[in-house]
Amino acid sequence: MNIIEIITKKKNGYALTDEEIDYAFQNYLNEKIPDYQMSSLLMAICINGMNYDETTHLTDLFLRSGDTLDLSSIDAPKVDKHSTGGIGDKTTMIIGPIVASLGVVVPKMSGRGLGITGGTIDKLESIPGFRTNLKEDEFLSLLKKNGFAVTSQTSNLVPMDRKIYALRDVTGTTESLPLIASSILSKKIAGGADKILIDIKVGEGALVKTMSEAIKLSDIMKKIGEKYKKEVRTLLTPMDTPLGYAIGNRVEVLEAMAVLKGESKSPLTDLCVQLASHMVSMGKNLSYDVARDEVLAALEDGSAYQKFVDFVHDQGGDLDQVVLNSNKVDILAPCDGEIDSISALKMGELAISLGAGRLQKEDEIDPGTGIMLHHLVGEKVQKGDVLFTMYGKEEALLPFVDPNEYYTFK
Numbered sequence: 001m002n003i004i005e006i007i008t009k010k011k012n013g014y015a016l017t018d019e020e021i022d023y024a025f026q027n028y029l030n031e032k033i034p035d036y037q038m039s040s041l042l043m044a045i046c047i048n049g050m051n052y053d054e055t056t057h058l059t060d061l062f063l064r065s066g067d068t069l070d071l072s073s074i075d076a077p078k079v080d081k082h083s084t085g086g087i088g089d090k091t092t093m094i095i096g097p098i099v100a101s102l103g104v105v106v107p108k109m110s111g112r113g114l115g116i117t118g119g120t121i122d123k124l125e126s127i128p129g130f131r132t133n134l135k136e137d138e139f140l141s142l143l144k145k146n147g148f149a150v151t152s153q154t155s156n157l158v159p160m161d162r163k164i165y166a167l168r169d170v171t172g173t174t175e176s177l178p179l180i181a182s183s184i185l186s187k188k189i190a191g192g193a194d195k196i197l198i199d200i201k202v203g204e205g206a207l208v209k210t211m212s213e214a215i216k217l218s219d220i221m222k223k224i225g226e227k228y229k230k231e232v233r234t235l236l237t238p239m240d241t242p243l244g245y246a247i248g249n250r251v252e253v254l255e256a257m258a259v260l261k262g263e264s265k266s267p268l269t270d271l272c273v274q275l276a277s278h279m280v281s282m283g284k285n286l287s288y289d290v291a292r293d294e295v296l297a298a299l300e301d302g303s304a305y306q307k308f309v310d311f312v313h314d315q316g317g318d319l320d321q322v323v324l325n326s327n328k329v330d331i332l333a334p335c336d337g338e339i340d341s342i343s344a345l346k347m348g349e350l351a352i353s354l355g356a357g358r359l360q361k362e363d364e365i366d367p368g369t370g371i372m373l374h375h376l377v378g379e380k381v382q383k384g385d386v387l388f389t390m391y392g393k394e395e396a397l398l399p400f401v402d403p404n405e406y407y408t409f410k
């Protein structure tokens, strides 16, 4: 067996055997296969897919590449949530505190940005001092204390996915359903939660572009969940327009705080209430409506915001230092009218070009860069109103932006 035969077999549209999958991925992890050959195999998988057996085998291999977390010492229901990623998706920072404030533990192992979509770890690390590389015993003790903690994938939890994920990010191979399914579920299963909620984002600003692909992904994930005896619930939610007002890292932390304080209402708030209600319903075996009432009460009485403050404090973050760069430019409405669309894809690309994401594995994110929208779809604006503000790297020249490439009006 050799890697070129395996790449060629997948390129020609054939299913790989368990042994071939093991050979390619194991040797990549052990650095016996270089990035360029794995990139080629990933591209062949991206184009020709993987069947259910290949996908479950890859999930299993990812899972077995490292340790799994044992959360059995935590005497409370444990529900994890994952989003397949979108532009401005800061839901974890909002939902985790809400759900934890209601007695359901949220053990979150999160990733960095992938493609044009941001990652929770990058967002949280934009809070000065915030530590995401928690050791297992600290993660467990923070979960026992706060009911919510976020850690990056440590080197011994699903190390194979971490390596593959970073390579997919920079090789145009993010949008493959079997790679998405195995990446997400291996991490969720290794993370030790009893139940898992997956928010599958669908649209031009998401990894999954069409409803039919989203349904396929949902089916694969539920089937993999059954194999591991974990309840997997999925929601299919739109991602054509950015989620909420902020796109970037610190800008998103600021928006998450505003939502938790009840100061910002947008489709983001509605989605967070929906996701949190599902998690509370799964964790406490309540009906969705009863769980929703609890979620709304936790937002209303400030307990969800307080949980966020405790969570950030206990992971070392200093919320007083969450400031944006001073190098900024306002983009103005070119005409009077009602906003018909805001392109999530274009906004994601713009945020990366400002310094909020990576084009290459080694790129450093500048946490104070990003975009803050001032108006959302459906709102009326007048010519000259500020549509959005771009925050660039200090000293950098901000790009020329034609608002008509980002917004349409009617």
Ligand code: URA
Binding pocket: 083, 084, 085, 111, 114, 165, 179, 180, 181, 183, 184, 187, 207
């Ligand atoms: N999130 C992940 O963890 N992996 C993917 O492949 C996509 C989204």
